[in-house]
Amino acid sequence: MTVDSRLAGLREPQVQRQKSSLFRQSLKRLMKNKLAVAGFGVVVFMFALCFIGPFFSPYADNKINMAMMNKAPSLQHLLGTDALGRDILTRVMQAGRISLTVGLASMVLSVFIGALLGAVAGYYRGIADQIIMRIADLLMTIPGLPLLFIFGALLSEWKVPTDYRMYIVMLMLSIVNWPGLARMVRGQMLSLREREFMQAAVVLGLRDSRKLFHHLLPNVVPLLIVMATLNIGGAILSESVLSFFGLGVMPPTPTWGNMIDAANNMIDFQDHPWLWIPPGLSIFATVIAINIFGDGLRDVLDPKQKR
Amino acid sequence: MKHLMKIEGLSTVFHTEEGKVTAVDHVSFQVREGETVCIVGESGCGKSVTAMSIMGLVEAPGGQVNGGQIDFAGEDLLRLDKNTLRAIRGNEIAMIFQEPMSSLNPVMKIGEQIMEPLMVHLKLNKKQARIRAIELITQVGIARPEQIFGSYPHELSGGMLQRIMIAIAVSCSPKLLIADEPTTALDVTIQAQILDMLREFKESGGMSILLITHDLGVVAEMADYVIVMYSGQIVEEGGVVELFNHPKHPYTRGLLKSKPVVGQRLEELYSIPGQVPNPLTLEQSCYFHDRCEHCMPVCRSRQPRLEELGGGQKTACWLYEEAEVHV
Amino acid sequence: MSTYLTKRLLYMLIILFAASLLIFILYASTPGDFITGNIKLTAERKAELREIYGLNKPVLERYGIWMNNAFHGDFGYSLAQQKPVLQLFNDYIWNSFLLAAVSTFLTWVIAVIVGVISAYKQYSWFDTLVMVAIFAAMSLPSFFIGLFLIKILAVDLKWLPPGGMITTGSHATGLAYLKEVVRHMALPVVVMTLLGLGSLTRYFRSNMIDVLKQDYIRTARAKGLKERKVLFRHALRNALLPAITLVGFELPALFGGSLIIEQIFNWPGIGQLYMKSFGLRDYPLLMGFTMFIAILTVIGTLLSDILYRVADPRVRL
Numbered sequence: 001m002t003v004d005s006r007l008a009g010l011r012e013p014q015v016q017r018q019k020s021s022l023f024r025q026s027l028k029r030l031m032k033n034k035l036a037v038a039g040f041g042v043v044v045f046m047f048a049l050c051f052i053g054p055f056f057s058p059y060a061d062n063k064i065n066m067a068m069m070n071k072a073p074s075l076q077h078l079l080g081t082d083a084l085g086r087d088i089l090t091r092v093m094q095a096g097r098i099s100l101t102v103g104l105a106s107m108v109l110s111v112f113i114g115a116l117l118g119a120v121a122g123y124y125r126g127i128a129d130q131i132i133m134r135i136a137d138l139l140m141t142i143p144g145l146p147l148l149f150i151f152g153a154l155l156s157e158w159k160v161p162t163d164y165r166m167y168i169v170m171l172m173l174s175i176v177n178w179p180g181l182a183r184m185v186r187g188q189m190l191s192l193r194e195r196e197f198m199q200a201a202v203v204l205g206l207r208d209s210r211k212l213f214h215h216l217l218p219n220v221v222p223l224l225i226v227m228a229t230l231n232i233g234g235a236i237l238s239e240s241v242l243s244f245f246g247l248g249v250m251p252p253t254p255t256w257g258n259m260i261d262a263a264n265n266m267i268d269f270q271d272h273p274w275l276w277i278p279p280g281l282s283i284f285a286t287v288i289a290i291n292i293f294g295d296g297l298r299d300v301l302d303p304k305q306k307r
Numbered sequence: 308m309k310h311l312m313k314i315e316g317l318s319t320v321f322h323t324e325e326g327k328v329t330a331v332d333h334v335s336f337q338v339r340e341g342e343t344v345c346i347v348g349e350s351g352c353g354k355s356v357t358a359m360s361i362m363g364l365v366e367a368p369g370g371q372v373n374g375g376q377i378d379f380a381g382e383d384l385l386r387l388d389k390n391t392l393r394a395i396r397g398n399e400i401a402m403i404f405q406e407p408m409s410s411l412n413p414v415m416k417i418g419e420q421i422m423e424p425l426m427v428h429l430k431l432n433k434k435q436a437r438i439r440a441i442e443l444i445t446q447v448g449i450a451r452p453e454q455i456f457g458s459y460p461h462e463l464s465g466g467m468l469q470r471i472m473i474a475i476a477v478s479c480s481p482k483l484l485i486a487d488e489p490t491t492a493l494d495v496t497i498q499a500q501i502l503d504m505l506r507e508f509k510e511s512g513g514m515s516i517l518l519i520t521h522d523l524g525v526v527a528e529m530a531d532y533v534i535v536m537y538s539g540q541i542v543e544e545g546g547v548v549e550l551f552n553h554p555k556h557p558y559t560r561g562l563l564k565s566k567p568v569v570g571q572r573l574e575e576l577y578s579i580p581g582q583v584p585n586p587l588t589l590e591q592s593c594y595f596h597d598r599c600e601h602c603m604p605v606c607r608s609r610q611p612r613l614e615e616l617g618g619g620q621k622t623a624c625w626l627y628e629e630a631e632v633h634v
Numbered sequence: 635m636s637t638y639l640t641k642r643l644l645y646m647l648i649i650l651f652a653a654s655l656l657i658f659i660l661y662a663s664t665p666g667d668f669i670t671g672n673i674k675l676t677a678e679r680k681a682e683l684r685e686i687y688g689l690n691k692p693v694l695e696r697y698g699i700w701m702n703n704a705f706h707g708d709f710g711y712s713l714a715q716q717k718p719v720l721q722l723f724n725d726y727i728w729n730s731f732l733l734a735a736v737s738t739f740l741t742w743v744i745a746v747i748v749g750v751i752s753a754y755k756q757y758s759w760f761d762t763l764v765m766v767a768i769f770a771a772m773s774l775p776s777f778f779i780g781l782f783l784i785k786i787l788a789v790d791l792k793w794l795p796p797g798g799m800i801t802t803g804s805h806a807t808g809l810a811y812l813k814e815v816v817r818h819m820a821l822p823v824v825v826m827t828l829l830g831l832g833s834l835t836r837y838f839r840s841n842m843i844d845v846l847k848q849d850y851i852r853t854a855r856a857k858g859l860k861e862r863k864v865l866f867r868h869a870l871r872n873a874l875l876p877a878i879t880l881v882g883f884e885l886p887a888l889f890g891g892s893l894i895i896e897q898i899f900n901w902p903g904i905g906q907l908y909m910k911s912f913g914l915r916d917y918p919l920l921m922g923f924t925m926f927i928a929i930l931t932v933i934g935t936l937l938s939d940i941l942y943r944v945a946d947p948r949v950r951l
Contacts, residue, residue, distance in 0.1 A: 029324070035765070141653045143886070143927040145893050146920075149912060150660045157665030233773060240775050241894065263781045270789050280778035288773035295769070364855055397858030409849040414871050424857045475857065
């Protein structure tokens with residue numbers, strides 16, 4: 001056994017313990033923030049409602065029922081029915097599955113792309129940094145909404161089947177969202193590089209990959225978790241805008257955004273508000289809960305970045 | 308000599324996430340007219356909080372003076388209403404701080420900041436305040452006062468800024484000047500100048516000074532009377548000469564021993580072993596017991612009281628109470 | 635400073651050039667064009683028109699022509715409206731500016747006041763309420779809150795007109811005209827203010843909280859100043875200073891209109907013009923609008939950078 005490995009053996013468990021206690025400490029502090037806990041509760045509730053709720057609904061098959069067209073909320077249909085006699089509550093839950101999935105998946109994708117490219121740019125600097133950051137600048141210069149509209153129109157051109165459109169919408173949102181994340185991770189990396197413990201790592205002669213993955217990235221993780229959380233809310237909002245304007249996920253695949261599209265019809269807008277208000281409130285409730293929870297997380301994980 | 312300020316059983320607590328911390332624990336002392344009293348102790352011993360409690364500036368959230376009285380010129384500062392206390396602050400009791408670089412507002416001109424207390428407390432108009440401010444800048448030994456009047460804090464050095472802070476503090480001729488580590492952030496040569504200046508203002512204006520420091524050199528140079536604090540309590544106090552010549556409390560002795568003396572090169576500089584106890588977990592005991600080389604069983608279970616040991620010197624230590632019992 | 639500026643300007647130009655190429659190619663590859671959508675035309679007439687508008691040339695050649703004209707100050711001709719793009723911008727942009735300027739002003743005033751009080755009373759019930767309101771404002775789907783308010787305030791209660799800038803067929807002039815416009819503006823301004831309030835209030839609140847912890851605030855209090863003076867003379871000045879940099883970022887929003895709000899409220903601004911043109915595939919207009927926003931974004935960023943250097947007291951000399 002070399003001295004080094006023995007030392008490592010001595011050190012590892014201690015590090016492990018510290019990690020878990022740091023985690024527990026953070027959790028404890030998070031639990032004290034009642035607002036954040038409530039936010040988390042609402043998020044869990046919305047997920048549960050959307051993913052489990054339809055199994056308990058007698059209307060989950062979305063059968064067209066001409067006898068029950070555009071009925072106002074009643075005991076039988078708590079949120080009323082739409083033009084095809086489908087139950088709105090069930091539709092909202094099913095739409096939530098798509099909207100939440102799109103939000104979550106596009107977050108994962110943007111964070112993955114943003115963190116990877118930002119880390120590479122900040123760590124290696126030089127040409128890689130130049131190329132990545134110039135592309136990011138370019139994407140950030142072009143206004144986001146028109147860019148999404150163009151992508152949306154292109155989607156229709158490529159005759160993407162409506163079932164697959166949601167995957168492309170995820171990709172679109174990530175393309176628009178990654179540059180901001182990359183820029184932040186890069187900035188964090190650049191400042192971390194200059195810190196003492198990194199200079200110690202250099203003096204110790206650690207390998208690049210070890211420096212990057214064991215010393216630098218873990219220090220960015222708290223920031224990433226916070227940004228990722230807040231990003232879900234943003235992605236849900238963007239998806240709803242696109243789908244509302246008919247450029248995102250399209251019927252028959254329901255999302256909260258394209259359900260509100262009913263409001264574009266003058267009669268539905270004025271006389272059948274139960275068609276479009278419930279999905280709107282669902283978006284609002286979900287996003288506000290995510291934002292409050294994300295802010296609570298930020299307080300705990302990244303107190304310096306309070307902004 | 309008549310006392311100017313008499314503090315009786317002052318206690319200040321902070322409610323933190325981890326629990327209640329008693330930063331100042333039943334502290335009593337007095338400051339006589341024209342006297343310089345020094346409070347010494349390690350960082351975190353409660354000396355700054357004592358000063359802020361006197362000023363009525365213990366900052367929320369969580370901080371709170373919860374007992375005692377501060378008799379200042381016949382009135383209890385802790386029972387005054389906000390407006391009366393504000394009229395005393397900056398007027399009869401002034402304060403200067405440790406970090407001159409951050410103690411002045413970065414976006415306001417120096418002159419404006421000196422004029423403020425003059426206009427608030429002495430009711431001078433703008434013109435008069437300006438003239439007085441320029442006089443004050445001259446008095447603290449800065450050349451080209453007009454130019455300095457119109458400059459911003461970042462354009463001045465730390466030493467200059469501390470002079471400006473002194474100018475602001477003495478502008479309304481206070482009866483008491485509280486100086487919280489006024490020289491800690493400054494170069495050694497500047498330190499001496501600042502201390503000299505404080506002494507001059509004290510003598511010419513007849514004010515008293517409450518000087519808070521951890522530097523025993525500063526104490527030796529400035530103090531008439533010394534108060535040693537540890538973990539929020541006074542452990543020893545006395546006239547500066549007696550205290551330096553005959554320190555009684557093991558902590559005071561440790562402090563004096565750890566001060567290097569020129570001409571005595573020791574193998575190793577002395578330092579008091581151990582660390583200041585965690586203020587959250589204090590128990591009924593002498594708070595110094597686990598760092599004390601004379602620790603006795605009684606030290607772990609009961610708190611010693613501050614007792615007069617002759618010559619005006621007071622010490623809170625079982626060593627001396629035990630001795631009295633035996634004699 | 636001047637070499638820094640030259641470098642920045644050069645980089646700006648390159649980025650804008652790249653952006654214009656990218657946008658052009660993207661628009662060119664979106665399905666359909668202005669002519670395809672017009673069912674009244676015969677096939678021969680369509681081909682003819684494509685020839686006239688140059689729509690049958692390769693993309694890069696078209697880009698070259700567009701760029702060349704743009705350099706000469708000619709951003710093309712709207713196909714749908716048969717007017718120069720720049721003239722159309724001039725017709726619509728001021729309506730957008732009116733909405734944006736009023737709501738931006740309101741947003742800033744409310745955000746500063748609420749932010750300061752909230753920071754001063756941190757952890758009070760007022761502060762908690764403000765925090766919840768901030769998150770609510772940040773989480774509003776803009777189109778939904780617009781529709782919701784129209785439904786309640788305009789359709790059901792009939793307090794305010796549901797959209798447009800003047801009542802249809804109205805010929806009001808002078809004061810009556812002004813009154814009409816103000817009534818039509820009310821709802822979109824409320825929604826835009828609401829949408830902007832969240833992040834800005836939060837910004838001022840956290841800035842103010844940071845400032846209130848500073849040593850010089852303690853000094854101000856130790857001088858015996860009134861709390862109001864400490865807050866508004868000493869603290870607010872410091873909290874406002876970094877906000878100068880935000881002015882630059884407001885630039886695109888001020889002149890670029892809001893696609894969603896103008897569309898929902900049928901406000902005759904540049905954003906709505908874009909939405910209409912998008913459906914018609916009126917490329918010169920779409921291209922001109924997108925580039926216009928891109929230019930504003932780039933200038934705004936530069937402006938923010940410069941203002942930041944000016945505002946930071948350690949740089950200011």
